[in-house]
Amino acid sequence: MASVKIENTEEEILNAAKEVFQQKGMAGARMQEIADKAKINKALLHYYYRSKQLLFEAVFKNAFRLLAPQIGKVLNDDTELFDKIRNFTDSYVSFVIKHPYLPNFVIQELNSNPEFVLKLRAEASFPSTEKFKQQVLEAIETGLIKPIDADQLLINIISLNIFPFIGTPLLMALINVDKIKYDQLLQNRKTEAADFIINSIKI
Amino acid sequence: MASVKIENTEEEILNAAKEVFQQKGMAGARMQEIADKAKINKALLHYYYRSKQLLFEAVFKNAFRLLAPQIGKVLNDDTELFDKIRNFTDSYVSFVIKHPYLPNFVIQELNSNPEFVLKLRAEASFPSTEKFKQQVLEAIETGLIKPIDADQLLINIISLNIFPFIGTPLLMALINVDKIKYDQLLQNRKTEAADFIINSIKI
DNA sequence: ACATTTGTTAACCAAATGGTTAAACCAAAT
DNA sequence: ATTTGGTTTAACCATTTGGTTAACAAATGT
Missing domain, CATH: 1.10.357.10 (Tetracycline Repressor, domain 2)
Structure with a gap:
């Protein structure tokens, strides 16, 4: 079930990131807020998308x-x-x-x-x-x-x-x-x- | 000549702040960068405008x-x-x-x-x-x-x-x-x- | 069953950042 | 000459922030 879970979390992150980035922009967005909104640990953000920059670009x-x-x-x-x-x-x-x-x-x-x-x-x-x-x-x-x-x-x-x-x-x-x-x-x-x-x- | 100096620095700050805020927005702007651009000490920003928020509003x-x-x-x-x-x-x-x-x-x-x-x-x-x-x-x-x-x-x-x-x-x-x-x-x-x-x- | 890979977390870290403090500076008034 | 007032600075501080580490959990392959 790994792939299912991957797609879930990855999409969860992307959705949360979308919300936060679109409301606050690159500079105003906080990784912690994205993690919270995706209901995951902040480290997991960096596991999927190596940096704020890359997540933003996605x-x-x-x-x-x-x-x-x-x-x-x-x-x-x-x-x-x-x-x-x-x-x-x-x-x-x-x-x-x-x-x-x-x-x-x-x-x-x-x-x-x-x-x-x-x-x-x-x-x-x-x-x-x-x-x-x-x-x-x-x-x-x-x-x-x-x-x-x-x-x-x-x-x-x-x-x-x-x-x-x-x-x-x-x-x-x-x-x-x-x-x-x-x-x-x-x-x-x-x-x-x-x-x-x-x-x-x-x- | 105190008042002259005041107006100079105050305006210098405002001009620098304008440049930085307009290019990077509130969240992306850095007080240090504004201070550098105005060629003054960072503490002086807070002397004239108490906080980033107030400077921004100005x-x-x-x-x-x-x-x-x-x-x-x-x-x-x-x-x-x-x-x-x-x-x-x-x-x-x-x-x-x-x-x-x-x-x-x-x-x-x-x-x-x-x-x-x-x-x-x-x-x-x-x-x-x-x-x-x-x-x-x-x-x-x-x-x-x-x-x-x-x-x-x-x-x-x-x-x-x-x-x-x-x-x-x-x-x-x-x-x-x-x-x-x-x-x-x-x-x-x-x-x-x-x-x-x-x-x-x-x- | 067991080793290996993948997903997830808590704790941690260094750098950056907004803001403060206390002392120094300097022009004008006494 | 000294005091006084605002102005300016260097050094400092607490918090936030992006990012890492090491250990744990859950699948997956053999």
């Missing part, structure tokens, strides 16, 4: 592998541009509501460890933007959308979808609503954000 | 007092809606290029200390959205813009302006450009972002 890669395909949807999907945008905003919002700490975590740690990006690029899951750029060019040529730089459009799409989650505390304070009302706003964005984007570019 | 409030008026521009300015949007995106981009770590710092620490928001609301500098909401309603009634929820529009404006800075490492990796090219993209956003927003809402 968590981070897991998170990124979850997030990347979501972003990939805007990029490497075959559907028509407007559908794709609608599709993306809808599914991304649903996704993040299930993993609320994730985008902030990824962004944050990417900011404090810019070298991380290099490691990520090597990953198979890392999305490529070629297809999207091509599609935007075609849509411009066929007169479907106004001329716009594909990179800027991509930045816009991602910004409109990710920031409302990362900026939750700031935005909540600013528009002066409680968590419940704000979550409703976010839900509405499933369609609102897509409409906003499409309105801007369609002819 | 830095954070400073940062927020810098950021808040920028956001306030979208909200409490008298100019016409489209001009206001153009104005805001232009001046916000210029502002953040001068203070690159600032938005990320504020967002990040707001996320890990949601109670902070309460303290900030009390601040005089905290922007109110009433005027903006009113203005949007009027613009809809007079047929200047399409119907849109003012809160959603505000979220869109802020997202489009702030996220490209916070998400720099992610976006750079995604669209596969170096820092120089990315900074050019950001510069272009001074007008691009405003156009994008206005295109979306104008009739």
